[in-house]
Amino acid sequence: AHLDRIVAVDPAVHAFLHVDADGALAAAHRADEDRAAGRVSSPLAGVPLALKDVLTTTDMPTTCGSKMLEGWVPPYDATVTRRLREAGVVILGKTNMDEFAMGSSTENSAYGPTRNPWDLERIPGGSGGGSSAALAAFEAPLAIGTDTGGSIRQPGAVTGTVGVKPTYGGVSRYGLVAFSSSLDQPGPCARTVLDAALLHEVIAGHDPMDSTSIAQPVPPVVAAAREGAEGDLRGVRVGVVREFSGEGYQPGVQRAFEAAVQQLSGLGAEVVEVSCPHFTYALPAYYLIAPSECSSNLARFDAMRYGLRVGDDGTRSAEEVMSLTREAGFGPEVKRRIMLGTYALSAGYYDAYYGQAQKVRTLVTRDFTAAFEQVDVLVSPTTPTTAFRIGERVDDPMAMYLADLCTIPANLAGNAAMSVPCGLSDEDGLPVGLQIMAPAMADDRLYRVGAAYE
């Protein structure tokens, strides 16, 4: 049924870069056989899923939305991919994304934009717009995204779906093509909080193949979602982030958020306002740290080891081939980030830019630590605005970056955060997201509060 739905709607939505109908049906039949033989390993056995095209798969290409990796079929599965397969999850295909996960609208994909199922003239968010649009268009009930600076939560918010950035180190990055290694984190996308929790438990847990993977038990997110669904938040302290309101926030988003806060309080939560003074500086710090790490990580695309190779006709040096390949293979946003990052890391500027940004990162982390001494979770709108129009911000990188204003602090600090649907804006009728943030390895709190609210 999902494959039929993809055939019917994906020409308009363009959530998928690759659909593996034969592979999906074979996996579904295996799940049926396992079930008949009493070998059901997970509650998600046989459930279809859309996988962001930044996680490696041995049976499908992994392009990262880039011409650089067009047609590249990796020699190994990401740990997330492997765990999905072991749980009997049916992988339908790979979803569209901003090139190498750099963007907030999926317009930076080398394969054309994904459209928001709520309004095909609008963006589905990014970088994981394909995964969230697939959920909103009922092309898949579950999806995987990756969140370096909001790329799970912001697409979730603008498509009216649930998106979770687990604690950094909670889900393995092995086989996730690196953008900014100290921030990248795979996580679950779904239409309900409980569905996201079930998926979270399948993909999370320690992995010796990722040196930053946390060797601790997975937080009990499914139990927390079930507890939350009972709708009782008495004893839970919720902090409203003072800095994430006012100028730049659409009134329709603000009103939907205020109604959500009222609802949390109606469920018994104790709501207080909390100040996190350095959150305002998180965005500029991120746009130095992420490009710095990107300039280093993307050096691996050297025309020798992976994917594209241009101009290798026996007359050119390796350096010329490398240069021609990178010129042809990377899009404008990726080039902008590589240049910014290389500049920020260069001798003489390192202390002023990269070093300074790392100090701000510490201050943001301290704001969280202080806040979580007073409250159990923090809340804010996920994004300052609803989905903007395709094309509206492509020529204005600063406007594009502002979509990440509220999501980035949790990436810098490495703690857990979720976006849950928060009704529709009374200005334009488009979905609004409520962001819930919790301390590192307290992901279960997100699910308890998210499920109660939902």
Ligand code: GLN
């Ligand atoms: N908008 C962020 C960026 O462009 C999204 C990054 C991400 O989470 N992959 O860097």
